[in-house]
Amino acid sequence: MNIRHKYLPNLSDLQENGFLVWPLKSGLGRLAVEAVQDFYDQPLADRAALVPDGFDPMGYTPSEAETDDLLAMRSKVPASFTGQRRRGYASFDFLATPASIAPSGLVGSPMSLGDVGLQRRVAGVTASLRQLASHIAFALWDAISAEFGAPGWPRSALSGQTCSITRLLRYRPGELEISKAHTDYEFIALIISDEPGLEVRNHRDDWSSVDAPSGCVIVLPGDMMGLATDGAIGASVHRVRCNGRLRHAFIQFQGLAYQTALDHPAMTTFGNHLCGMLVRGAPRLAAAHAAGLLPLSFQPPLHNPVGVKAHVF
Template identity: 30%
Template sequence: MTRNFQTVPVVDIAGLGAADPADRQAVADALGRAARETGFLYVTGHGFGPALIADLLAAAQHYFAQPMDAKMASYIGRSTNHSGYVPEGEEVFPGGKIDRKEAYDIGLDWPAGDDRAPMMGPNLWPEDPRFKAAAAAYYAAIASLARRLFGGFALALGLPQDAFEPYLTCPPSQLRVIHYPFDPDAEPDQQGIGAHTDYEFFTLLHGAAPGLEVMNGQGQWIDCPPIPGAFVVNIGDMLEAWTNGEFVATSHRVRKVGEERYSFPFFATCDYWTVVEPHPAFVTPERPARYPRLVSGDHLLAQTIATFGYLKHRREGVSQAPVFGQEAKTI
């Protein structure tokens, strides 16, 4: 498969809720084609309330307009479960440049004292009830949409629509509220976010301005501008591994930011301790397993440690044992 696409496909997913199995399968087949050939797609017909997006955008604009000391009161390094304010320069992909952005990271709001997995616990919220209310409402709605897409992807792979349900009891999916500030003096090679693939199963993104680019099989960067009323969906590392490369995680980036931009990616994943390895349905003598067995949350945690400065600092002086398994809880 050459994957030399020049545009990102659009899939109307309204039929995933249809009573007729043939209608559901038709949508799933379109999802599968996009996941195999591009790794990126737009989804429409999702029924997501536009007021939820408007409320979060207004709350984000108010929050990020505050002085730095007010934002740093909720600095992510103060959290126990990787939630809170992320200043510019805190997050750098290995080998990359500092991204020109700031963000607020929000996870599954989990009760304190329930330490069943790293990166789970109560969110660190700012002293801003409007922001908390808007972000929590958006998180609940986008998590519900992600669950529907898990069902669609299952059908696309020839599996029962509820195949992922046993792994979605308390997934540590993350919502990022990202602000790319206006910068008329940005360097020509300045990036909003450097080239990368996403760590989780898939991402649901609302972007309020252009900037997102996707790499095709020829190494060309293809523009992925916002489409009104649509979410961008892209396949992540875990779904690529689970399907033995049947679905592909495609590299993407945010190009030089001149105008102010907001985006809300939701990184949809399965329960932390979900074991991910090529599913037997996608392993044959002609196509042996291409990916090692790993734990979904451990992969996410290891990649997060490699990216965030505060986590690297916490690990200074700690033995460089593998970050997988129980040892990961030491962060």
């Protein structure tokens, strides 16, 4: 993979702006955008077949409008987010290594699309982005160690069977004008999209529109970046403003190995943090756990214990 190994992260820019722009392998951005567009060009019924069963936190989650369409079609629908929060977008999540979350008691199924050709393309883009995300994460870990001292967890936590989710997103015009501001749970997230709309809150609490130049990817620091730097580089608070446009995004999260110990009084390991937030954010899983039907190896938190409070201005 032709990564520019001499490209080094600028921690000052990351602290000030809340994001980095990183060069991509030639053509990778186009392949990512085409893959996610083709995924959402499939009939809704085909995507609904990917709605998860049991205790799987991955799979397809339709938007509220799609849920209404599926109900009208009498098709399979997930537990609604109505009364919980407005999503306003559809998402498909999967893990390249589903066994990475097994210690939690959750079960992550592998990606399985009905269109074999599309599955190969999505898998190919995912493999390239996972390799790039790992490379960027190592570069950031090294830069952080030089600037602030080594994080409380080892560099090796970024390699091997990490809890790293891939997400395919679609925002449709008219469903939601602006998404809820939030942080990501992982170390970093790589974002490629076909339309602008991503907004990041900088250290002055100002919102700025972020659009990657052609051939580049946006890199956002997550909760684990904040822990690694003791808050010197906070998790990026971000949102999406749709502006009436159809928008697709291919997102690769870079997490840590499940058993990575975290130096935080409210958490034990990264895997417990991530899976706890996945359960908290999925009504069907939260209800199953509350009813004693979903035995977990830990107690999910009531709120994100490390996420920055994401005010909406």
